[in-house]
Amino acid sequence: MMIIIAIxxxxxxxxxxxxxxxxxxxxxxxxxxxxxxxxxxxxxxxxNILACGLMMPVxxxxxxxxxxxxxxxxxxxxxxxxQKSNRHEQNVPRPSNFTIFYFLGLAYSSSIGDMATMMGxxxxxxxxxxxxxxxxxxPKIEFPHFMLLNLPGVLVMETLLYMWMNFTFLGMFRGxxxxxxxxxxxxxxxxxxxxxxxxxxxxxxxxxxxxxxxxAVLTAVLQATISTAHIDQTTNGNPDFxxxxxxxxxxxxxxxxxxVTPVNLDFLRYFKTQSAxxxxxxxxxRDSDMILExxxxxxxxxxxxxxxxxxxxxxxxxILTEFASNFCVVYALLPSIAKVSVLxxxxxxxxxxxxxxxxxxxxxxVTGAPVNAMVSAYVNIPPWTMMYAGLGPSxxxxxxxxxxxxxxxxxxxxxxxxxxxxxxxxxxxxxxKGH
Numbered sequence: 001m002m003i004i005i006a007i008x009x010x011x012x013x014x015x016x017x018x019x020x021x022x023x024x025x026x027x028x029x030x031x032x033x034x035x036x037x038x039x040x041x042x043x044x045x046x047x048n049i050l051a052c053g054l055m056m057p058v059x060x061x062x063x064x065x066x067x068x069x070x071x072x073x074x075x076x077x078x079x080x081x082x083q084k085s086n087r088h089e090q091n092v093p094r095p096s097n098f099t100i101f102y103f104l105g106l107a108y109s110s111s112i113g114d115m116a117t118m119m120g121x122x123x124x125x126x127x128x129x130x131x132x133x134x135x136x137x138x139p140k141i142e143f144p145h146f147m148l149l150n151l152p153g154v155l156v157m158e159t160l161l162y163m164w165m166n167f168t169f170l171g172m173f174r175g176x177x178x179x180x181x182x183x184x185x186x187x188x189x190x191x192x193x194x195x196x197x198x199x200x201x202x203x204x205x206x207x208x209x210x211x212x213x214x215x216a217v218l219t220a221v222l223q224a225t226i227s228t229a230h231i232d233q234t235t236n237g238n239p240d241f242x243x244x245x246x247x248x249x250x251x252x253x254x255x256x257x258x259x260v261t262p263v264n265l266d267f268l269r270y271f272k273t274q275s276a277x278x279x280x281x282x283x284x285x286r287d288s289d290m291i292l293e294x295x296x297x298x299x300x301x302x303x304x305x306x307x308x309x310x311x312x313x314x315x316x317x318x319i320l321t322e323f324a325s326n327f328c329v330v331y332a333l334l335p336s337i338a339k340v341s342v343l344x345x346x347x348x349x350x351x352x353x354x355x356x357x358x359x360x361x362x363x364x365x366v367t368g369a370p371v372n373a374m375v376s377a378y379v380n381i382p383p384w385t386m387m388y389a390g391l392g393p394s395x396x397x398x399x400x401x402x403x404x405x406x407x408x409x410x411x412x413x414x415x416x417x418x419x420x421x422x423x424x425x426x427x428x429x430x431x432x433k434g435h
Contacts, residue, residue, distance in 0.1 A: 012209040017061035043113030052110040101169035103375040137422035153404040164392035222250035317358035363390030
């Protein structure tokens with residue numbers, strides 16, 4: 001959030017917004033395609049929180065420029081929502097459908113993109129660590145195989161998400177043209193001239209903009225290359241996390257740089273003059289009986305085909321991740337799913353992959369993912385709107401993830417449907433209390 005504030009304060013987001021409008025025009029179909037897929041691509045290499053955070057000021061600046069030209073409204077001018085508190089009552093402007101459309105698409109795209117690569121999400125890193133720690137004799141989870149497995153599904157989900165959001169908010173495929181910008185040739189020329197004039201009024205790129213942009217890019221690069229999950233071996237060979245994940249260090253370092261870096265180079269003249277943690281929630285989830293109940297629930301379907309078990313796991317984890325962060329869900333459930341896989345004579349990677357991917361995609365509640373909470377607080381999106389808008393993406397996610405694990409994975413890992421010997425080598429340790 002500090003990086004977002006720095007971007008807005010430097011006004012670099014407005015420069016980017018006007019340039020985007022000059023290049024791609026004012027069509028919502030083209031703009032949403034560009035913004036959604038850009039967010040998806042960024043979150044493949046950095047966390048979805050940072051990817052969404054970097055895009056939010058740009059999207060807001062684009063909407064503000066469109067609002068100045070009378071094309072859209074950022075907030076509704078009438079029917080303001082009212083929030084009451086114990087101390088005071090305040091009016092909170094309700095965002096327009098255009099605003100909700102862009103920012104929810106931004107959050108959803110950021111969640112989808114981080115499934116594609118090992119570095120994109122903490123859940124993917126946890127999956128790799130657990131697979132190699134619980135089953136040391138099993139095959140290693142390699143980056144190319146993981147990306148080849150998940151990237152097609154990510155592209156399909158992102159395309160269907162784009163179509164769903166445009167269908168829901170802009171009337172795509174429904175013959176509704178009232179929300180799509182339909183401009184005559186004269187109006188298009190006028191808007192292009194207006195945007196070019198506004199861009200010229202911004203003047204040359206300032207040192208402040210360069211500094212903030214550089215630090216934002218540096219944050220993304222450092223998080224993609226340095227930030228890694230971390231696990232230690234504890235007593236009895238049980239895997240356990242070593243207090244905290246080292247994922248905040250790049251952001252913390254770059255926030256410090258934001259405070260240290262000057263906004264201009266005026267300070268140089270003085271030189272010339274002189275020269276002349278751990279998470280309690282994770283531990284409570286692991287130590288509670290909820291995990292054992294989940295194992296009993298899955299064992300009911302022990303005789304079912306493996307593809308049906310994948311569907312059950314996907315549905316369960318998809319529902320659970322709406323109420324808890326994907327990091328918590330994967331950390332708490334993967335050891336139990338590994339145990340159930342062995343008891344059901346199913347390749348552990350099969351069900352563990354299904355759980356990991358399903359836990360990445362909360363679309364309904366702000367509790368499911370930080371990106372949902374970020375966009376909701378940034379533009380005051382009503383909770384019921386997010387719940388309704390997430391119906392389509394949730395159905396799409398369940399179907400695509402099931403197909404990815406149950407069908408596509410057999411082409412990438414030809415032995416994933418077999419019952420491997422390396423899984424049974426750890427059966428006694430898995431059956432022991434506490435995983």
